[in-house]
Amino acid sequence: MKNLPNYLYPNYEDRLKKRIQRWRWQSLHIDPVLIICLLCLSATGLFILYSASNQNNQTVLAQGLRIGLGFLVMIGLAQIPPRRYYQWAPWLFSVGVFLLIIVLLLGKMGHGAQRWLALGPIRFQPSEVMKLAMPMMLAWFLNDKPLPPSRTVLLLCTLLILIPSLLVAKQPDLGTAILIAMSGCFALFLSGLSYKIIGSVILLFTLLTPILMHFMHDYQRDRVLTFLHPERDPLGAGYHIIQSKIAIGSGGSLGKGWLQGTQSHLQFLPEHATDFIFAVSGEELGYIGSLIILGLFILILARLLYISSQAQSTFTRLLSSSLSLTFVFCALINIGMVIGILPVVGVPLPLISYGGTSIVTMMACFGIIMSIHTHKKLLSS
């Protein structure tokens, strides 16, 4: 098509320039729009963290380094063509499940909860690996099956989702377990799972809730009960949610001003640098600030879904879309919990909450998505 005559192709020169530009990004396997959005969000995150950490430069620096590392991982993973992920998917998943079992056994041998494994100086959480491995595995599994999936396939998928989710929930890490299960469910839903089945599963869960409550850990049940009645225990379990609502509510439309939040700086708000960081921004930057952050997440989601819709194979489109949705739902669940419309589950606000592993995992997701986006033209041509 590059040899077409000028009269058939008006503004050929301009188009060619654009093409070359895009090609350049493409050859670097980078999506500039996504990267700019992510940079905006992480910059906002650091800005809020500076205040949330009581102007602790070290915390901000550590977080900045993690984000930097995350970007490197993202660009690195973007270079790997999707077919490699396709090849790795079952192996990654198996290793992930194996590690989860080891963590669980180690936890039993030691005492209490254990979520990470130590490999020399590096500590890492197998559950973070699972966040990536789960959608990869399902996408791999569904790739050569006709869609919507048949019942046998569905049953196998359910098993694939349940095993790692339950292993993580057992650690116990309810937040991550929910995210992992969710990413699998998204893949299933996008593969065309019939609404009838979805409806009956939801109905079943509603009926099973009391039984589920029975098997929950005390602290997990507490969280759910506290969510329903925060005033039940204003100095104990309900304290988080009450103080968080006070922080956000007292922010008003324009907020108390950056670094001026009293709820976080005077330690009334617990976990203000990690899970409840959205309350800090709500207090200091007000309604406007909250909407801007929400807007950034929506913007990123829009870009991610656009990329997913452009994907060509079942594997790539399922993988990229379920990764994208997991990212956004992670954010929505966190915000919902901070503003008191969802129970308190340990889910961080992606790219803003302080904490290492989740940032790197998220960036790895974006790396895979960018790989899918930037390799597709080459595959098709």
Next chain:
Amino acid sequence: MKKKLAIKDHRLETRLFIKRIWALVAFVAVVVVCIIVRLFYLQILEHKFYSTLSDQNLLSIIPIGPKRGLIYDRNGVLLADNKASYTLELIPSKIDNLQHTITELGKIIYISPRDIDIFTKIAHQYHPFQPIPIKYKLSEQEVDQFLVNQYKFPGVKIEATLIRDYPLGATTSNVVGYVGRINASELQALNTNNYSASHYIGKVGIEKQYESTLHGEVGTSWVEIDASGHTVRHLIQHPARAGSTIYLTIDSKLQEVATAALAPEHGAVVAIEPNTGEILAMATNPNYDPNPFVMGLSADKYEALVKADGNPLFNRPIRGQFAAASTVKPFIALASLDEGIVNTQYTINDPGFFMLPNSHHKFHDWQPGHGRVDISKAIMESCDTYFYNLATKMGIERLDAALRRFGFGQATGVDMPEELPGLVPTPEWKQASRGQRWYTGDTVITGIGQGFLLSTPLQLAVSTATLAERGLHYQPHLVRKITDNDGVTTTTQPMMIEQVHISPYVWQTVINAMQKVVTDIHGTGEYFGRYADYSVAAKTGTAQVRGNDRNEEAVQTNIPKKFRNNHLFIAFAPVSHPKIAIAVVVEHSAKAAIVARKVMDYYLHKTVPRTLSAANRPTQLTGTGKTFEKSS
């Protein structure tokens, strides 16, 4: 079926996928709208509500306790002080292992099992981030020991507070009283705002009477606090207003002399400046050290104090109601002379007893007989028969009225809580309280201050002061001046309550007779000593405790101490310009006159006569043998 499985319709799948994406987008949109609405509700609609909650979180009004006013005596001797005291406090929320910390602390500072007991008992009343006291009154050495090791004990601190201290201890305890921790019933009666930072309140004595003066006004400090309750910064401060300083009319040295003079006997001394009503001394023996009461006395120690010999907590001067006995005779004499019931020429012949007409009951005199007795001799020798006769002539109504004119039977209104009024008995009173009619015999013995008549040492002193001033009755008081926080001093002006109008001749007659009580060889007050270089008017009194012969000296050693007579002594000096009026009550002992002499000597000369001693004085003085028969 298997064939169908193998076939993938890519176009159909793509369309399905796009549909599903849109379905999820719709779901995300719903969730986002929910979040936006919720944020709008929290941040816009409910903003004011949450703003208030946020302010309440961080703003705290901390009350500042006022410094309690000091109490001095009339010469500027400190009676009640505020001493810095160090308290060891633990903050449980900052301590990982409480047990371990207490054990480790115990190696540096001695902490008794009782301290730990109390600590665990009160711990639940505090928030975990509040400091809880574990040991009070640390010595400076202990404070130093702790400060050196403080780095080992996060969450442990030493708090300096002001604790009330009474430097003179027992000497002035019955006047000054003490403060103690505010209890629940006091808290209800209080203006709790003003006491929000106060832990102590006056429980007894001046500390209680002048609580509002001494306490001062609470200050407030608006502070910003963090979640653990620590002050971040001070915003506004209204300093507390310290309590006023009180200067008592008490001369603490005189009080000490009086207490020492009483010891080891149980009794009371009240000395008053007659022309002002200022109480110079108000001593009681035994008494107690008020200092342990401040921090709270343990139940068994309190029990021991209540059961102690002589009841140290009993404030005799205002609460001890004694039979006034013969000390009422001058007052009855004054009234009867004034009302013309008898005159100075009126005499009786005393056979040693008195009999009512149509009765065979003999009212015995304390002596076998005084011979011919006029009113002066009756006072000087304390002739009972004369006053039996006089009381009968007056009748109970006029007798009561006479006693009331001099303040008997009514509280003196001194500025001390819990004063008792004494008792001037009336037929109505007897009917009401005992259900018995009044007999003439009751009137007869009232005439010598026995029977139902009761008076407090303070009352006796006030009556004596009124007599000394020839009828000018001044309000007795304990506070001389009050200096408030701004240095403004209010001095208590002498306040005359009433004037007892009696002709100067009558006053002179009775006062002359009272002088003879101590100067005449037949006077009953010779224990006082005749060689005082100031003129003294006095009257003795002996109150029967349990039906003993009042002339009991012959058999004294055989009577158990607690059944021996109470001895009283009232006096004022100098006679022409009285500077001191005194009332002494000594339980079950004849020391009263000697006590009075010591107190008066000290007050008028600032010396204690060394030669005066209870054992040898009477024999040295008279050596007539007759002395032994007299003691009243």
